Amino acid sequence: MQxxxxxxxxxxxxxxxxSVIESAQKALGRIILGKDPQxxxxxxxxxxxxxxxxxxxPGLGKTMLAQALAxxxxxxxxxxxxxSDLLPADIIGVSVFRQNSGEFEFQxxxxxxxxxxxxxxxxxxxxxxxxxxxxxxxxxxxxxGNTRQLPEPFFVVATQNPGxxxxxxxxxxxxxxxxxxxxxxxxxxxxxERELIAGKDRRSMLEEIEAxxxxxxxxxxxxxxxDVHVGDALVDYIQALxxxxxxxxxxxxxxxxxxxxxLVAAARAHAFVEHxxxxxxxxxxxxxxxxxxxxxxxxxxxxxxxxSETCQHVLDSVAIP
Amino acid sequence: xxxxxxxDGSLLxxxxxxxxxxxxxxxxxxxxxxxxxxxAFFGCAVWRYMIEKRRRPLPSAWFRAALALxxxxxxxxxxxxxxxxxxxxxxxxxxxxLKLLETRKRRDQFVLLxxxxxxxxxxxxxxxxxxxxxxxxxxxxxxxxAWLRMSASPIESAKQSFAIGGRLLLYAAPLALAMWIFFPxxxxxxxxxxxxxxxxxxxxxxxxxxxxxxxxxxxNEVAFRxxxxxxxxxxxxxxxxxxxxTTFNGRSWTGRxxxxxxxxxxxxxxxxxxxxxxxxxxxxxxxxxxxxDMPVMWSLSKxxxxxxxQLARSAPIDQRVAYKAISHPEYRVExxxxxxxxxxxxxxxxxxxxxxxxxxxxxxxxxxxxxxxINAVLRKFNEEEYYYTLEPPPLGSNPVDRFLFDTRSGFCxxxxxxxxxxxxxxxxxxxxxxxxxxxEINPLGGHLIVRQSDAHAWTEVWLEGVGWQRVDPTAxxxxxxxxxxxxxxxxxxLGDAWGLSAPSELxxxxxxxIDALNAKWNEWILGYGPENQQNFxxxxxxxxxxxxxxxxxxIGVVVSLVMLISVLLMLRYRPPARDExxxxxxxxxxxxxxxxxxxxxxxxxxxxxKEADALPDDVIALITEAYVDARYGPYREPAFERxxxxxxxxx
Numbered sequence: 001m002q003x004x005x006x007x008x009x010x011x012x013x014x015x016x017x018x019s020v021i022e023s024a025q026k027a028l029g030r031i032i033l034g035k036d037p038q039x040x041x042x043x044x045x046x047x048x049x050x051x052x053x054x055x056x057x058p059g060l061g062k063t064m065l066a067q068a069l070a071x072x073x074x075x076x077x078x079x080x081x082x083x084s085d086l087l088p089a090d091i092i093g094v095s096v097f098r099q100n101s102g103e104f105e106f107q108x109x110x111x112x113x114x115x116x117x118x119x120x121x122x123x124x125x126x127x128x129x130x131x132x133x134x135x136x137x138x139x140x141x142x143x144x145g146n147t148r149q150l151p152e153p154f155f156v157v158a159t160q161n162p163g164x165x166x167x168x169x170x171x172x173x174x175x176x177x178x179x180x181x182x183x184x185x186x187x188x189x190x191x192x193e194r195e196l197i198a199g200k201d202r203r204s205m206l207e208e209i210e211a212x213x214x215x216x217x218x219x220x221x222x223x224x225x226x227d228v229h230v231g232d233a234l235v236d237y238i239q240a241l242x243x244x245x246x247x248x249x250x251x252x253x254x255x256x257x258x259x260x261x262x263l264v265a266a267a268r269a270h271a272f273v274e275h276x277x278x279x280x281x282x283x284x285x286x287x288x289x290x291x292x293x294x295x296x297x298x299x300x301x302x303x304x305x306x307x308s309e310t311c312q313h314v315l316d317s318v319a320i321p
Numbered sequence: 322x323x324x325x326x327x328x329d330g331s332l333l334x335x336x337x338x339x340x341x342x343x344x345x346x347x348x349x350x351x352x353x354x355x356x357x358x359x360x361a362f363f364g365c366a367v368w369r370y371m372i373e374k375r376r377r378p379l380p381s382a383w384f385r386a387a388l389a390l391x392x393x394x395x396x397x398x399x400x401x402x403x404x405x406x407x408x409x410x411x412x413x414x415x416x417x418x419l420k421l422l423e424t425r426k427r428r429d430q431f432v433l434l435x436x437x438x439x440x441x442x443x444x445x446x447x448x449x450x451x452x453x454x455x456x457x458x459x460x461x462x463x464x465x466x467a468w469l470r471m472s473a474s475p476i477e478s479a480k481q482s483f484a485i486g487g488r489l490l491l492y493a494a495p496l497a498l499a500m501w502i503f504f505p506x507x508x509x510x511x512x513x514x515x516x517x518x519x520x521x522x523x524x525x526x527x528x529x530x531x532x533x534x535x536x537x538x539x540x541n542e543v544a545f546r547x548x549x550x551x552x553x554x555x556x557x558x559x560x561x562x563x564x565x566x567t568t569f570n571g572r573s574w575t576g577r578x579x580x581x582x583x584x585x586x587x588x589x590x591x592x593x594x595x596x597x598x599x600x601x602x603x604x605x606x607x608x609x610x611x612x613x614d615m616p617v618m619w620s621l622s623k624x625x626x627x628x629x630x631q632l633a634r635s636a637p638i639d640q641r642v643a644y645k646a647i648s649h650p651e652y653r654v655e656x657x658x659x660x661x662x663x664x665x666x667x668x669x670x671x672x673x674x675x676x677x678x679x680x681x682x683x684x685x686x687x688x689x690x691x692x693x694x695i696n697a698v699l700r701k702f703n704e705e706e707y708y709y710t711l712e713p714p715p716l717g718s719n720p721v722d723r724f725l726f727d728t729r730s731g732f733c734x735x736x737x738x739x740x741x742x743x744x745x746x747x748x749x750x751x752x753x754x755x756x757x758x759x760x761e762i763n764p765l766g767g768h769l770i771v772r773q774s775d776a777h778a779w780t781e782v783w784l785e786g787v788g789w790q791r792v793d794p795t796a797x798x799x800x801x802x803x804x805x806x807x808x809x810x811x812x813x814x815l816g817d818a819w820g821l822s823a824p825s826e827l828x829x830x831x832x833x834x835i836d837a838l839n840a841k842w843n844e845w846i847l848g849y850g851p852e853n854q855q856n857f858x859x860x861x862x863x864x865x866x867x868x869x870x871x872x873x874x875x876i877g878v879v880v881s882l883v884m885l886i887s888v889l890l891m892l893r894y895r896p897p898a899r900d901e902x903x904x905x906x907x908x909x910x911x912x913x914x915x916x917x918x919x920x921x922x923x924x925x926x927x928x929x930x931k932e933a934d935a936l937p938d939d940v941i942a943l944i945t946e947a948y949v950d951a952r953y954g955p956y957r958e959p960a961f962e963r964x965x966x967x968x969x970x971x972x
Contacts, residue, residue, distance in 0.1 A: 277954035282922045282924050317920065
């Protein structure tokens with residue numbers, strides 16, 4: 001088909017992309033009730049080519065969200081339940097000797113999927129954790145001296161129970177940094193909970209979900225996200241926020257330059273989802289807690305008990321230029 | 322059949338502007354249009370507005386088609402033609418009115434505004450007055466504004482649209498000027514505007530029946546302006562020769578159609594000093610060409626002298642013309658007139674105005690010579706009870722008798738006619754000359770204004786050895802008519818009649834200033850024809866100007882002007898500074914009266930302002946959207962312009 005008008009094509013494709021995102025949001029919203037901001041954040045995280053850490057108490061729908069994401073986005077999906085005896089090979093795969101061919105054959109592990117759900121990632125030993133975290137960083141794994149590319153796109157959605165539970169190995173800050181966002185789900189509101197209790201079974205609903213897009217168009221969306229405009233005024237704002245995290249008495253370690261980059265990338269994706277003409281301060285604010293919450297180290301004796309409170313305080317203290 | 326849908330009222334905001342623009346472009350035509358078309362326009366305009374306001378459906382296609390046909394036939398019947406300026410503009414005006422009734426979308430409004438531009442310009446085909454240019458500029462600015470109103474955002478004020486429209490016209494002005502200067506004026510145009518033959522002629526009529534006119538209305542319209550090379554002749558010498566009437570049928574005098582005479586010019590024997598001057602003659606739609614008595618040279622093309630030394634052009638004067646001429650106030654014409662011609666000029670109908678003839682014969686018998694007789698008749702007018710009035714009583718079938726013996730009052734035509742009849746009664750050849758007498762000197766322009774109210778009739782009598790000699794019997798009755806001119810005399814009379822003193826000096830001065838301006842306008846703007854253009858081109862250094870060279874120059878000038886204007890605009894253009902949008906936004910915050918909170922985004926603030934009902938919701942939405950886009954979006958400039966307009970609308 002001949003494309004006569006480039007601008008027209010661009011506009012159409014933008015409209016198409018918008019409708020893809022909207023239907024994804026809608027489909028996810030039907031499964032995960034009353035969590036629209038978190039759904040938007042999760043989508044934005046994937047669009048920004050970031051990995052997602054969902055942290056909350058058990059039974060709040062963490063796994064459900066990850067599964068629903070995979071289905072809606074039409075990605076190949078595998079789940080790894082992290083346990084204390086999980087070995088790296090359980091994640092990456094092993095080479096098996098085939099007697100009929102007389103050769104070693106690589107049996108790919110669950111990591112060779114487009115979307116990995118790493119369930120209860122803090123239950124495994126640091127060794128197993130780092131096997132996954134390296135794959136997240138490199139987009140490839142090395143087995144028996146061979147480097148194997150992971151499929152594209154490649155997302156890890158990890159869930160984690162808050163670290164104060166018994167028998168866990170909390171991820172160190174450097175490892176946490178590999179996750180673009182950390183999202184807390186929280187309890188559903190009363191209305192949503194009622195629907196959850198009385199309504200249809202979520203698992204069977206999950207089976208019925210149709211994919212609204214596929215790996216290829218998802219990558220096209222990711223490409224579009226990188227083109228979202230970031231103005232000078234917004235860079236000023238990001239810098240002001242970052243500076244504040246470093247200078248604030250409530251925060252011991254502020255955001256690193258990589259943290260600032262993550263903030264911009266996530267804000268771009270959020271602006272894209274929200275169909276803004278460029279990245280607005282609203283987008284930065286929307287993703288800020290998810291980006292900075294696990295990257296900041298609160299100062300001892302701070303009045304804020306939770307990272308989200310610290311982050312909100314930063315947002316409330318920095319004037320928008 | 323589908324039920325007709327009502328209009329959605331989306332044009333309600335811009336429609337009054339469109340109607341206003343259309344009204345302004347129809348207005349200059351109104352004095353020339355038949356009344357029914359003006360009514361049709363008003364009717365359609367009001368009707369269309371009410372349709373929009375009440376959300377009624379537009380009239381059906383059948384109805385509109387029938388109406389269009391009726392209007393077309395109406396124009397055809399009124400003018401019995403559809404070509405020419407009159408029927409053409411009438412058709413355009415009435416069809417524009419009908420177009421209103423099918424104006425459904427913005428596109429139709431565009432069409433209407435195009436028609437407006439065309440209508441307003443077509444009024445220039447009729448007349449180009451001094452005020453035409455400012456009117457035209459104003460009307461086009463309003464049309465531009467109407468245009469902008471159609472696409473204006475709901476909070477853009479009319480003043481802002483008007484300013485933008487004016488600015489656009491300002492950019493176009495140098496281009497228009499260049500076009501005016503360089504667009505080749507051709508001596509023989511490719512096309513000519515057909516002039517309405519039905520149009521009433523101003524100026525002199527070529528018959529004279531004094532008894533039939535009971536009231537002479539004085540028109541202040543300018544007949545022509547004269548600028549003299551040296552000094553201006555005195556009032557009593559300013560006789561502007563027009564046409565000559567030679568035949569009297571007992572009631573009215575008639576002349577001959579303009580015809581060339583090869584000998585007329587040679588019959589003039591000049592004496593004394595010549596006077597050189599230039600006349601700018603307003604269109605008369607007649608062939609007669611006026612000149613100071615007695616013209617010997619004239620520069621107007623295709624103009625010839627008739628057998629009675631009257632000047633005429635082979636084509637009617639449909640446009641203002643300027644020509645130079647030389648006249649000799651002292652002259653002799655046809656000192657020897659053959660017997661046949663003498664009889665021709667003494668011919669009277671057999672049985673009319675007998676009393677006058679008898680009186681003339683008696684007076685001639687009492688006088689020693691023809692000259693003495695002439696003086697006696699003039700003395701009679703002067704000394705007996707004869708009055709000069711502009712409102713004479715009607716005279717009936719023997720007008721000269723009744724005038725001389727009964728009513729004894731009249732204006733120049735009565736005296737000229739009576740005098741010529743008396744001369745002819747005793748065999749002295751005589752004829753009546755129509756033209757203008759006098760004129761007012763405009764001290765500001767240094768020129769002489771001759772108005773329609775200066776129209777005059779006088780006589781010429783032929784005497785043996787002397788030739789044709791001018792005798793003005795009116796001068797014997799009302800010397801002030803000749804000394805001060807008709808306007809002065811009439812104005813004084815007018816003042817008396819109304820119990821007022823003469824019009825105030827200030828008003829008079831004002832009218833003189835306007836006249837001086839008008840004269841310059843005619844000379845420099847409207848008079849910029851082929852000849853002046855050639856001269857101007859030569860002055861600019863173009864040798865042998867022809868239309869090709871002028872066209873190329875025009876293209877060159879236009880292209881460089883466009884480039885110059887673009888460069889100037891580009892140089893003037895300054896992308897909005899980074900903080901400029903926030904300065905504007907601060908004004909909006911102040912206007913809402915709300916305290917901004919640290920860390921609050923513009924969108925959040927907008928939400929808060931909406932909840933507080935600080936300003937209309939759409940204003941808040943527009944400003945917020947424009948600000949965020951101008952500050953954080955990829956295309957800052959257009960968003961900044963929107964913000965400027967939006968904030969401008971609330972402050």
